[in-house]
Amino acid sequence: MTDPAFTEFRTLEELHAAAAARVLHCGREALAVRGRFHLVLAGGNTPRALYAELARRANDLEWALVDFWWGDERCVPRDHAASNFKMAWDAWLSGAGLTDARVHRIRAELELPVAAKDYESQLLTEFGAQGPAFDLVLLGLGSDGHSASLFPDLAVQPGQWVVGVSHAPKSPPERVSLSEKAFAAARNRLFLVTGEDKAQALEGIRRRTDAPGSRIAWAAPSEIYWNSGSTGV
Numbered sequence: 404m405t406d407p408a409f410t411e412f413r414t415l416e417e418l419h420a421a422a423a424a425r426v427l428h429c430g431r432e433a434l435a436v437r438g439r440f441h442l443v444l445a446g447g448n449t450p451r452a453l454y455a456e457l458a459r460r461a462n463d464l465e466w467a468l469v470d471f472w473w474g475d476e477r478c479v480p481r482d483h484a485a486s487n488f489k490m491a492w493d494a495w496l497s498g499a500g501l502t503d504a505r506v507h508r509i510r511a512e513l514e515l516p517v518a519a520k521d522y523e524s525q526l527l528t529e530f531g532a533q534g535p536a537f538d539l540v541l542l543g544l545g546s547d548g549h550s551a552s553l554f555p556d557l558a559v560q561p562g563q564w565v566v567g568v569s570h571a572p573k574s575p576p577e578r579v580s581l582s583e584k585a586f587a588a589a590r591n592r593l594f595l596v597t598g599e600d601k602a603q604a605l606e607g608i609r610r611r612t613d614a615p616g617s618r619i620a621w622a623a624p625s626e627i628y629w630n631s632g633s634t635g636v
């Protein structure tokens with residue numbers, strides 16, 4: 404078992420630059436070795452600035468060869484302000500010259516069980532019966548220790564690689580999420596954690612609590628990039 408690797412950054416800008424460099428490094432390695440780069444995007448607000456940074460690095464990787472997946476999605480239409488797809492699309496992907504075949508959107512506008520099954524079948528079609536082997540998964544962390552849409556003490560609709568979440572404490576209540584098993588099966592995991600309000604959840608990972616974010620971070624080698632939100636001035 405490899406302990407999670409924590410890196411604290413003095414400023415948000417430094418964190419985002421390092422995270423972009425990490426995405427590019429994993430992408431170059433995956434494309435060189437396997438000819439594909441399966442990248443799982445995180446939702447919420449924290450990754451927005453990273454996606455904008457990666458949008459500025461249009462020439463640093465063959466983005467048209469990248470397969471984009473999502474770690475979770477809220478059960479809203481794809482053009483809804485709360486959509487994790489929309490956040491990444493507006494901040495980055497709309498200008499990246501991608502083909503639809505490489506954008507594996509969670510169709511969370513469908514009924515929850517149907518949406519979860521649909522995403523799972525996308526994964527099995529792409530990776531085969533052995534399930535997903537993502538090259539890099541980006542993850543956020545909630546102040547309660549949740550990650551993606553896996554919340555503490557919240558039962559999920561069972562699924563091997565994808566689960567349905569209802570009654571999530573963070574609005575909206577219905578979500579589709581990759582399972583802990585899917586996150587653990589990835590080659591690399593990178594958590595982006597910013598803001599004093601996450602300090603306790605971050606400490607929870609250090610202490611290896613049973614919160615989902617901690618379980619994911621400890622299940623397989625993970626990196627955690629942290630900034631308290633100070634601008635460093």
Ligand code: 6PG
Nearest residue numbers: 446447448449543544545550551
């Ligand atoms: C979501 C995210 C969620 C997010 C954390 C942190 O769909 O809400 O997947 O897990 O990463 O809640 O959110 P912020 O980055 O907005 O603080």
